[in-house]
Amino acid sequence: MLVEFAMMHAWLVPLLPALAFLVIVFLTRPFEKLSAIIAVGSMAIACVIASFAAYGIFTNHEYTKTPLVYAAKWLSLGMPGVTDSLMVHVGVQLDPVSAMMMFMVSFISTFIFLYSVGYMKGDPGYSVFFAYLSLFGASMLLLVISSNLLQMFVAWELVGLCSYLLIGFYTHKISAREAAKKAFVTCRVADFGLLLGLLALQITFGTLNLVELGEKIHNFQEYTSIGMLTLIAVLVFIGPIGKSGQFPLHVWLPDAMEGPTPVSALIHAATMVVAGVYLVGRTMFLFHEVESAMQLVAVTGAFTALFAATIALTQREIKRILAYSTVSQLGYMMLALGVGSLTAGMFHMWTHAFFKALMFLAAGSVLTALHHKADVWEMGGLIKKMPITGWTFVIGGLAIAGIPPFAGFWSKDEILVATLAEGHYVLFAMAAFTAFLTAFYMWRMIFLVFFGDEKPENHPQESPWTMTVPLIVLAVGAIGAGWFGTPWYNVWAEWIYFGEPHHGPINYGAMLLSIVLAGSGIYLAYTMYLKDAQKKRARKLAEWFGPVYRMLYNKYYIDELYLWFNHALVDGTARLFYLFDLYVVDGLVNGIGTFTKSSGDGLRVFQTGRLQNYALIFFLGVLAVAVLVTFTGPSAASLVLGGVK
Amino acid sequence: METSIYAVVAFYGLAATILGAATMVVFMRNIVHSVLFLAITFIAMAGLFLSLDADFIAAVQVLVYAGAVCIMIVLGIMVIQRTDMNETNLFNKQIMAGAGLTALTVAFGAIFAGRTAWVELVAADAVPANTVDAIGALLLSKYVIPFEVAALLLLVALVGAIVLARDEEVQANADN
């Protein structure tokens, strides 16, 4: 009964936070407690509905083949009855992928909203923050359950807007404002590609409904060539490159950490940034048909994973390290999708949401305790004063490093196995090396922050229950979220897959390699940052590899490159266009003005204002008319002069 | 149609007077002299009307034009002009253009006149001896509405002229 209701009313899931947004903005903004209760409460109810709907989906294998879709006509352009007329629907599409995603987003959102209650205490924009969060939750859930790519695009832009608003939430900080702008503009560049891709899809296939599109693209030869389809796939992939922080548009994501920590956890780790992965997963039928696009996705993902992991090695700010780790893990997910394993990609997205949200929230807890001192080198030994934060962070660290039985191990293993099974050995090597780096830089941070000597100038305190409860819940997720997809008991692969579910043989070699790499990464971090209290080796290593270290610390100078590029190309062309504007456009406008003025000056001679001048010309006209009438006859004259015949 | 020699002499004499006096009106440098020649033109015109068997129009011409209009203009000049009346009626700068246009008008008038079949237009009947009776009857029967409108027009012109010409400062001073 309840399950039935939840499945048929899944649109309530995004609607409730949207209503919360409206209520907070228009009614309860002055009442901070009430606003927080409304936001958390609406998201909790949405989560309950989402859970029931997900339960309904995950108990009936029918839905893996035919998704539950219900839609309303949104707008219809063109003639009725004409097949080419544009029809746009809004609707809900529930299948295991979207149900999992809907549950995950609402579940994590609920706990991050709860965490924000404590974290944002005393902030002047308390209610506004919850309004934004609710709007974000609504947009993200709308994106997840969209049955239609245009609807998804609208939600996609809405989450982008929320991201912008929340990154720049501390409007008094210049860096936050700049970061918000950077995020918005970077994503806009990518969204343009996505928009072009969607337009091309609509033009080529005449629909944007996911189900229809899936069927039509399966027989795409009837509609278009493989070249066109490749172009469409690449254009569509540009959107996820921006949204999911893939190289080369990853630059906004680390800067986005200027926003409040719950925002970083919710938007820039667990949900919004995986929207790109989700979009690729949803349009898997498109990428599946285009071999080269798949390879592009895989290579982009693997490269991003390695690239971001190397940057994370040298960063000093706690949230920045986590941000690069997010970029790296998103690369993993793309790699999984690129090698054709929707199962592995979605699985890693699922586990990553838990442990990365957990780590961000724990980092937020640390930052609150240390009054927003972010440099990991100035922390140490915090686990004694903040046991809950510390141990949950350690759980997150074990999960992301890939130590069994924590969640990250299973999903990462799934990706490595899938890569190997498809025969991408280079990509496998990159992914495996990235796993080693991940374990190293994560545990470098953990050892520096939570272990070792306490710093006397720090006076940390454990955070209130609203902050620690979400940590504990997410820590449970970080431990157990991966048990759905172990090689021995892989319930995940039976529900979430593209094409046919596949059960490869259990690859103990890959598993062992992954454990060894993670373990050695952690051990290396241990020897360098915990055992060696003076950190001599770390310093020496940085000196040996001076240029490399500096390059990594400066993030491969990508930002500088973009700045230079912007300076040289954009400003250069702008200057060119400025000159064009100055001389051609303005010249044209001024020319028209000058022409008018000078012709006015010329005609002014006739505008003497003197009565007799006018009389003279008037009589000349009379004479001309008289001559005309006399010599051409009245009828011909009336042709020239007009008037009644 | 034969015309008596007196009528011919009268026409040419009157025509010469009219044109000569009109030319003097235009070319006199003193405005008062212009008005004097204007009166001569009007009176000669009345004579011309008599030769056209329009004795009522001739009378009206003398009464209205030679009498009322000329006197009014002289009064206007008295109100307006300075005491020295020399050089009060000069030409402006577009005299050449005006002359050219006038010459053009005359030339085209001649051309138009040459193209018109005057003889065919002329009616056989003669004008009745007594015109005043007929005009009076027509004015109060067939043309009564234009006649009344003309009366109204004169009234409006009268009031308008008074309003326009009234000096409000003088009026204010008179009130004090």
Add this chain to the structure above:
Amino acid sequence: MLTISLTHYVVLSALLFSIGLFGVLTKRNAVAVLICIELMLNAVNINLVAFSKYITPLDFTGQIFSIFVITVAAAEVGVGLAIIIAIYRNRLTVDLDNFDWLKW
């Protein structure tokens, strides 16, 4: 030569009209322009009366028309002079060359 026909009157009228036109176009004094307009109106009257005599001698249309012309001319002189007086009071001149405010 010894016959005075309609043509004679029409030519006379045309000449008088041209003289009046010349005056209207070239005189500086506003009163003089008014006078010349009277000349032009009189030229029209000659035409009307001559046509009346030669073309419709029994209808008196031309004569009655010229009566109205005279009426209107009288009114026109009255109002015109009043306007000239009003302008003169403001500008202390009746020189039409100075009355070029129309161009502003």
